[in-house]
Amino acid sequence: MKVLNWDSVELQRALKPLDWQSLPEISPVQQRYLHYYNIDFASNNDKIKHHLGSLSAGGYELATHVYLHEDAKGTALLVHGYYDHVGIYGGLIEFCLQQGLNVVAYDLPGHGLSTGERASISSFREYDDIFASMVEQCQMHLCTNSGKLYVFGQSTGGAIIINYLLSRDIKQQNSPFAGISLFAPLVRPCGWTKAKILHSLLRPFIKQLKRHFGPNSNNIEFLKFIAENDPLQPLALSVKWVGALKKWIKKIEASHPSDIAINIVQGDLDETVEWKHNMPLLQKKFPNRKLIIVEGGRHQLVNEDLNKRTFAFNWLEQQLGWKI
Numbered sequence: 001m002k003v004l005n006w007d008s009v010e011l012q013r014a015l016k017p018l019d020w021q022s023l024p025e026i027s028p029v030q031q032r033y034l035h036y037y038n039i040d041f042a043s044n045n046d047k048i049k050h051h052l053g054s055l056s057a058g059g060y061e062l063a064t065h066v067y068l069h070e071d072a073k074g075t076a077l078l079v080h081g082y083y084d085h086v087g088i089y090g091g092l093i094e095f096c097l098q099q100g101l102n103v104v105a106y107d108l109p110g111h112g113l114s115t116g117e118r119a120s121i122s123s124f125r126e127y128d129d130i131f132a133s134m135v136e137q138c139q140m141h142l143c144t145n146s147g148k149l150y151v152f153g154q155s156t157g158g159a160i161i162i163n164y165l166l167s168r169d170i171k172q173q174n175s176p177f178a179g180i181s182l183f184a185p186l187v188r189p190c191g192w193t194k195a196k197i198l199h200s201l202l203r204p205f206i207k208q209l210k211r212h213f214g215p216n217s218n219n220i221e222f223l224k225f226i227a228e229n230d231p232l233q234p235l236a237l238s239v240k241w242v243g244a245l246k247k248w249i250k251k252i253e254a255s256h257p258s259d260i261a262i263n264i265v266q267g268d269l270d271e272t273v274e275w276k277h278n279m280p281l282l283q284k285k286f287p288n289r290k291l292i293i294v295e296g297g298r299h300q301l302v303n304e305d306l307n308k309r310t311f312a313f314n315w316l317e318q319q320l321g322w323k324i
Contacts, residue, residue, distance in 0.1 A: 006032045008231055012113045018053030018064050020141040026050055037087035041067065041097055048097060054114075055106065057133040058126050063113035064134075067093065067103040074148035074178060075138050078105040079131065079157030081186070081300075082241070083119060083211070085112025085232050088222075092152060092302045095313050099322050101150065102142055106134060108156075112232050120238035124248040127160045128167065135164075135176060148178030150320065154302050155273065158185025163248065165262075166255040166285060179320040180262040183301040183312070184270055187278040188249060208236035216272055217300040218308065253281065261288040263319045265312045267297025267304070290319055 006029050016024040026034065026042075030052050034040035042050035047070040054061040065086050076096040080089055086105045096103045109116035109126065121127060135149070143149050153161040162185060164170070211234065213227040226233055264282065266275050282289060292315045294301065297308050304312070 002036055002229060004036065004229075004231060006036065008113065012063070012115070015052070015054040015061070015063060015113065018051070018055045018066070020137070023049075023051035023066060023068075024053045026052060033087070037090060039065075039087060039090045039093060041090075041094060045097075047071065055134075055137065058109070058130040060109045060130070061115045062106045062109070062130065064104065064106040065093075067097060069097060069100055069102050071100055072102045072142075072147070073100040074150060075102040075104060075142045076150045076152060077134060077138055078103065079151070079153040079160050080105070080108065080111070081155030081157050083111070083234050084154065084157075087112065087232060088226070088230065089154075089302055091309055092154075096150075096152070099317070104134065104138055104142070106130075110238075111234070117238070117240075119234035119236065120240050121244050122240065123244050124159070124163060127156075128163050131160050131164055139176065149176060150179040150181070151177050152181045152183070153185065154183040155186045155299065158182035159187065159248070159252075161185075162187075162252060162282075162285075165258055165260060166252060169256065169258070170260060171258055172260050172288075175260050180260070181265070181316050181320070182262060183265045184267060184273055184275065184299050185264060185278065185282065186273050187252060187281055188274040189245075190271055190274050192249075192274055206239060208238050211235050211237055214271070216270075216298050217303050218296065218298060218305040219300075219303055222300070222303045252285075255285065257285045257287060259288055260286060261290065262286050263316060264289055264291045265294060265297075265301055265316070266291065267294045267299065267301055267308075269296055270299045272299035 011029055011033055042048040049068045051066045055064045078092060085107045093103050107114040110118050110120050138149055151161055217223055294308050294312055297304055301312060
């Protein structure tokens with residue numbers, strides 16, 4: 001069992017503004033946090049430099065990780081899912097670094113070390129404003145020297161990317177991205193019809209519901225860690241967040257399609273998102289999408305067991321032209 005030798009409140013307060021001209025060095029307490037989550041990839045690789053600071057966007061101070069690769073071929077921008085944070089995305093970060101990419105990853109508002117009401121949002125527009133700002137930061141400070149920009153989103157992170165593409169009518173010819181890859185992207189969650197009714201009934205009376213830690217991965221060690229040893233895990237579902245999701249789903253389902261190519265990885269045992277509804281819908285919105293179904297895969301695909309995760313990453317390598 002890992003020993004918790006850092007304090008999240010102290011760590012959040014000590015984050016320095018992320019100045020691209022003079023990126024902050026990793027402090028001792030930050031190093032302990034990175035080691036706790038096994039995302040200290042710069043500690044044993046001289047070709048990688050890691051910086052952690054806060055970026056102001058959308059009225060929040062967002063904990064932002066920047067991994068700089070000495071021989072960068074491009075930059076990967078990662079967007080995590082609801083309840084998640086950058087600390088538990090080590091597998092995806094390592095995958096991108098192995099491809100020779102810089103990596104930029106940030107904690108969503110109310111998640112991880114970022115400011116904001118825990119696991120809550122008033123509108124998905126806030127997520128969109130922040131993501132647009134992050135894309136601009138990457139283009140301005142990283143992509144001018146190190147080439148292409150790739151984006152990866154898990155669940156709600158995928159929803160944020162979908163919203164960015166469809167709300168701006170982004171097509172293949174005007175896309176800022178060299179590759180778009182989504183893991184179990186959220187459109188409708190499972191049991192959405194019942195959830196909408198419950199939300200309408202409960203909204204006037206309660207602000208949150210106790211979170212249930214379900215088996216959303218086949219990686220037993222990951223599930224145990226999340227439920228018992230991760231101090232950054234939110235413990236409640238925000239009713240306000242569900243309300244924001246209701247409005248977002250209506251917007252996406254009414255949006256016009258795009259010819260842009262996206263890659264989707266989906267598990268066939270996913271009980272978090274209503275994937276049998278979402279996949280046909282996304283086929284209509286993105287006729288050029290490519291889809292792979294991970295047999296036996298659950299929702300947390302970036303934290304699936306090693307065989308399933310490797311299968312998904314190998315497929316993405318081929319789709320992105322990194323490995324033929």
